Amino acid sequence: MENFLNQMAELLEVDSVNPQDEIISFDAWDSLTSLSIIAMADDEYSVNISAQEILNAKTIIGLYQFIQSKK
Amino acid sequence: MSFNPIALNGKRFLISGAASGLGRATSVLLSKLGAELLLLDINEEGLNSTKELCGDAVVNCISANLQNPVEIKPVIIGAVEKWGKLNGFVHLAGRPYVSPLKSINHNTTTEIFNLNTYAAIELSKVFISKNVFADVPGSIVFISSVYGIVGSAANVGYAMSKAALHGVTKSLSIELAAKNIRVNCVAPGFVKTNMLDNVSGSFNQDYYNTLNNLHPLGLGEADDVANAIAFLLSDMSKWITGTILSVDGGFTAQ
Numbered sequence: 001m002e003n004f005l006n007q008m009a010e011l012l013e014v015d016s017v018n019p020q021d022e023i024i025s026f027d028a029w030d031s032l033t034s035l036s037i038i039a040m041a042d043d044e045y046s047v048n049i050s051a052q053e054i055l056n057a058k059t060i061i062g063l064y065q066f067i068q069s070k071k
Numbered sequence: 072m073s074f075n076p077i078a079l080n081g082k083r084f085l086i087s088g089a090a091s092g093l094g095r096a097t098s099v100l101l102s103k104l105g106a107e108l109l110l111l112d113i114n115e116e117g118l119n120s121t122k123e124l125c126g127d128a129v130v131n132c133i134s135a136n137l138q139n140p141v142e143i144k145p146v147i148i149g150a151v152e153k154w155g156k157l158n159g160f161v162h163l164a165g166r167p168y169v170s171p172l173k174s175i176n177h178n179t180t181t182e183i184f185n186l187n188t189y190a191a192i193e194l195s196k197v198f199i200s201k202n203v204f205a206d207v208p209g210s211i212v213f214i215s216s217v218y219g220i221v222g223s224a225a226n227v228g229y230a231m232s233k234a235a236l237h238g239v240t241k242s243l244s245i246e247l248a249a250k251n252i253r254v255n256c257v258a259p260g261f262v263k264t265n266m267l268d269n270v271s272g273s274f275n276q277d278y279y280n281t282l283n284n285l286h287p288l289g290l291g292e293a294d295d296v297a298n299a300i301a302f303l304l305s306d307m308s309k310w311i312t313g314t315i316l317s318v319d320g321g322f323t324a325q
Contacts, residue, residue, distance in 0.1 A: 010173070032225060033171075035169060035170065036170065036171045036173050037174070039169060039171070039176070040174045042179075043170075
């Protein structure tokens with residue numbers, strides 16, 4: 001989980017993120033960041049996710065749990 | 072006998088990436104034009120399906136992981152000893168890699184480069200050996216992409232691998248001209264294949280519509296690219312080498 005938080009912080013261009021943070025609330029959130037998360041999920045967790053599934057997950061923890069469920 | 076300058080009777084070609092998409096469509100077309108084929112892919116099940124689609128043509132299948140260069144030579148040498156020397160090959164095997172710069176991954180980028188680009192060089196190296204090349208006019212065709220020519224966001228790893236093929240094409244066309252081997256490259260736009268399905272799965276309908284609108288003639292069919300490959304393999308293109316042929320419905324004309 002800690003590794004995932006660090007990865008998300010880097011992609012969202014902040015020093016740190018909290019599990020309950022809403023993904024779309026970050027200033028850096030845009031379609032390219034969405035693609036970055038998709039690429040990271042594939043590279044790091046071998047999981048294919050869509051842009052819509054990221055939105056559906058809503059929070060950082062929600063996305064983490066979704067990725068874990070697809071592994 | 073009717074005049075058919077694109078006929079490929081009596082010629083034998085290796086097709087990498089033949090298990091699906093453009094590789095499958097190209098294999099089927101070349102078999103209809105009379106060529107004997109050696110189909111190469113990591114996906115053996117897909118290869119067998121392609122072979123079935125080629126009907127009564129002489130088609131043999133070999134499996135190798137092209138991301139691992141040391142696998143390539145022994146597999147091809149063994150196949151050529153069994154089924155005969157080659158007149159050319161097409162490197163269609165490839166993978167997309169959608170990733171913005173901030174999520175680019177070295178390992179994945181290296182895999183993409185090994186498959187999309189370096190495998191083309193390794194296949195060429197094996198092809199020119201006297202044990203493999205049939206010692207008659209030969210033809211090599213690589214497949215790049217519109218994204219080897221123009222830029223797009225979230226595509227740096229893929230664009231690197233495809234733009235590099237243009238340099239490989241031009242360099243080898245000079246080096247191999249003395250051996251009477253032509254080297255050309257087809258740069259397709261987006262065609263309706265499984266690869267596009269996999270990529271576009273990451274996007275929404277708006278993106279798909281945008282993609283369609285980038286092609287003045289609309290999205291292509293796999294056969295549109297296969298036709299260009301057949302031309303470049305045939306003697307109809309015997310004075311063409313070192314060229315990058317855009318087959319993209321006008322994508323890069325804008």
